[in-house]
Amino acid sequence: MLDVVKPEILVVDDDPEVCETLVDLLEASGFRAQAVPDGLTMAARLDQRAFSLVIIDLRLKKEDGIELARQLRTRSRIPIIILTGQGTAADRILGLETAVDDFVAKPFDNRELVARIRALLRRAAESGMPRSLRTDRLSHERYLFGDWTLNITARELRQRDGTPRELTHGEFALLEVFVLHANRVIDREQLLLKTRSAQSDAVSRTIDVLVSRLRRKIEDDPDNPRFICTERGAGYRFAANVVRC
Structure with a gap:
C-alpha cells in the first residue's frame, strides 16, 4: 500500500x-x-x-x-x-x-x-502551482492581449517591445483572473474569492483599489479604460482578445 x-x-x-x-x-x-x-x-x-x-x-x-x-x-x-x-x-x-x-x-x-x-x-x-521555489523547468504559460504579454509561470507582464511592467502581487493576481476570464462580467465578491481564496472578511473596496492601480499600469487612458471595463451594478469585464501562446 x-x-x-x-x-x-x-x-x-x-x-x-x-x-x-x-x-x-x-x-x-x-x-x-x-x-x-x-x-x-x-x-x-x-x-x-x-x-x-x-x-x-x-x-x-x-x-x-x-x-x-x-x-x-x-x-x-x-x-x-x-x-x-x-x-x-x-x-x-x-x-x-x-x-x-x-x-x-x-x-x-x-x-x-x-x-x-x-x-x-x-x-x-x-492552478498547478509548483511546490518548489524553482520554476525554470516549467513550460511557460503566456497570454497576449493588446500590446501586452502576461507570463503566468514567470509572473511577468511585458510590453510588445519586451519592456517589463512591475506589478504588485495583488495586481498580478487580479490581472491573471481577468485574462483567464476575458469578456465575462465578474462581480467584486467573485474577484475577491478568486484572488484571495477563503478570506471571508475581505471588503469589496479592496478590489476597487486594485482595479484603479492596475488600470494606471496597463491602460493608455485609465479614465477611459480599454481593457478593464466597469459594468455598473454588476462588477468588471476584461474586454480584450486574449490569445494563449
Missing part, C-alpha cells in the same frame, strides 16, 4: 508556545509541520525542502511579517497565511498589494484555520 504524501507547512513565529500549538494542531489535522523563529531560518528551510504553505506571524519581535512575505513572494508562489491580531481593512489591502494569500486573526479558531489552509492548498493544486 502506497504512503500518502502529506502537505508540509512551515510556521514562522518567535513565540515558542504558539509554535508548539500550531505544529500540534497541524500534525493532528493530517499535515506535516515545522516551526522557525525568524526570516533567516525560514529562508534556509525553504531552500532545503519543498513546503506546501507558510504561516507567518505579522508582528514578530524583530521583523515585519508582511516584509517577510514580500521577500518570499519574489522567489515563490507558495501560499502564505499571515496571523494577525488586528485584522483591519488596511492590513488586508496591504497584504493584497504585497504577497499574502489570507489573513487569520488571533486568537484563531482551530477548525477555521485548518479549513483556510485546505482551501489554499486546493487552489494551489488546481
Whole structure:
C-alpha cells in the first residue's frame, strides 16, 4: 500500500508556545509541520525542502511579517497565511498589494484555520502551482492581449517591445483572473474569492483599489479604460482578445 504524501507547512513565529500549538494542531489535522523563529531560518528551510504553505506571524519581535512575505513572494508562489491580531481593512489591502494569500486573526479558531489552509492548498493544486521555489523547468504559460504579454509561470507582464511592467502581487493576481476570464462580467465578491481564496472578511473596496492601480499600469487612458471595463451594478469585464501562446 502506497504512503500518502502529506502537505508540509512551515510556521514562522518567535513565540515558542504558539509554535508548539500550531505544529500540534497541524500534525493532528493530517499535515506535516515545522516551526522557525525568524526570516533567516525560514529562508534556509525553504531552500532545503519543498513546503506546501507558510504561516507567518505579522508582528514578530524583530521583523515585519508582511516584509517577510514580500521577500518570499519574489522567489515563490507558495501560499502564505499571515496571523494577525488586528485584522483591519488596511492590513488586508496591504497584504493584497504585497504577497499574502489570507489573513487569520488571533486568537484563531482551530477548525477555521485548518479549513483556510485546505482551501489554499486546493487552489494551489488546481492552478498547478509548483511546490518548489524553482520554476525554470516549467513550460511557460503566456497570454497576449493588446500590446501586452502576461507570463503566468514567470509572473511577468511585458510590453510588445519586451519592456517589463512591475506589478504588485495583488495586481498580478487580479490581472491573471481577468485574462483567464476575458469578456465575462465578474462581480467584486467573485474577484475577491478568486484572488484571495477563503478570506471571508475581505471588503469589496479592496478590489476597487486594485482595479484603479492596475488600470494606471496597463491602460493608455485609465479614465477611459480599454481593457478593464466597469459594468455598473454588476462588477468588471476584461474586454480584450486574449490569445494563449
